[in-house]
Amino acid sequence: MTTSRFVPCTAPMAATEQLGQSADMTDTGSVRYAREPGLDVGAFRRVLDESGLGAIRPLNDAPRLQQMLDQADLVVTARRSGNGDLLGVARSITDFSWCCYLSELAVSKSAQGLGIGRGLLAETRRLVGPAVSVILGAVPQSVGFYEKIGMPRMPDAFWYRREH
Numbered sequence: 494m495t496t497s498r499f500v501p502c503t504a505p506m507a508a509t510e511q512l513g514q515s516a517d518m519t520d521t522g523s524v525r526y527a528r529e530p531g532l533d534v535g536a537f538r539r540v541l542d543e544s545g546l547g548a549i550r551p552l553n554d555a556p557r558l559q560q561m562l563d564q565a566d567l568v569v570t571a572r573r574s575g576n577g578d579l580l581g582v583a584r585s586i587t588d589f590s591w592c593c594y595l596s597e598l599a600v601s602k603s604a605q606g607l608g609i610g611r612g613l614l615a616e617t618r619r620l621v622g623p624a625v626s627v628i629l630g631a632v633p634q635s636v637g638f639y640e641k642i643g644m645p646r647m648p649d650a651f652w653y654r655r656e657h
């Protein structure tokens with residue numbers, strides 16, 4: 494566990510996975526999902542790297558990574574319930590009112606395929622609430638994941654690519 498501020502969430506994942514819940518946390522028994530605004534940049538970097546998403550994120554630019562965390566509106570982590578090991582992260586920009594752009598959804602390779610990506614997305618949706626659209630751009634390798642979890646496609650999306 495890092496020393497960052499860890500704010501447990503109230504949201505459940507799938508009801509079938511919900512083994513323990515109180516007013517301020519959800520613990521599936523093996524994974525705890527929580528809002529973590531002070532996530533350590535080194536831990537963020539590590540999970541990006543271990544997930545594979547680091548190949549298209551500025552892993553070698555620590556100030557830029559730090560700014561990504563500092564300026565994010567919503568950072569949700571998945572940690573192993575027992576020892577607090579970081580398993581995954583979802584970082585979003587949102588106004589908590591109308592829209593939410595989910596920029597990074599990353600699960601360490603050793604923890605992929607266990608429902609954590611689905612859980613992080615569910616937690617993000619719960620935290621922004623039902624009035625808010627959650628929008629993201631999928632990398633080609635993750636398209637099957639979003640299809641599998643039933644996330645609707647946005648037919649007309651437009652974007653200006655960043656130049657670096």
Ligand SMILES: CC(C)(COP(=O)(O)OP(=O)(O)OC[C@H]1O[C@@H](n2cnc3c(N)ncnc32)[C@H](O)[C@@H]1OP(=O)(O)O)[C@@H](O)C(=O)NCCC(=O)NCCS
Nearest residue numbers: 544599600605606607608609610611631632635637638641
């Ligand atoms: C994509 C990613 C977030 C998915 O997280 P995960 O924890 O491995 O996924 P889950 O275990 O929650 O998967 C939910 C379902 O989707 C399926 N699935 C997961 N990844 C898949 C993929 N790439 N293609 C097709 N199906 C996939 C799982 O088998 C599971 O199916 P099930 O409900 O029948 O068991 C994770 O693999 C990852 O971090 N990948 C690298 C980074 C990345 O591509 N992020 C997305 C950026 S847009």
